Amino acid sequence: MLRLAVVFLLIAIVAAVFGFGGIAGTSAWIAKILFVVFLILFALSFLFGRRSLV
Structure with a gap:
């Protein structure tokens, strides 16, 4: 992106x-x-990708 x-x-x-x-x-x-979409997807993946299942 x-x-x-x-x-x-x-x-x-x-x-x-x-x-x-x-x-x-x-x-x-x-x-x-495209840059705005990239920033939004990056922020979402950063926030939700750091979740721990424990």
Whole structure:
């Protein structure tokens, strides 16, 4: 998930450098969404993964 966010961020940066504003904006938006999903899943797995069965 984090890898996809970084890939879309790099696509956005490259597209912005070459002047493709629409593609850059969309890629940056997708990267933000994926990063937020990653943070939520990371926090949930950290909180619930530390449970002890004893």
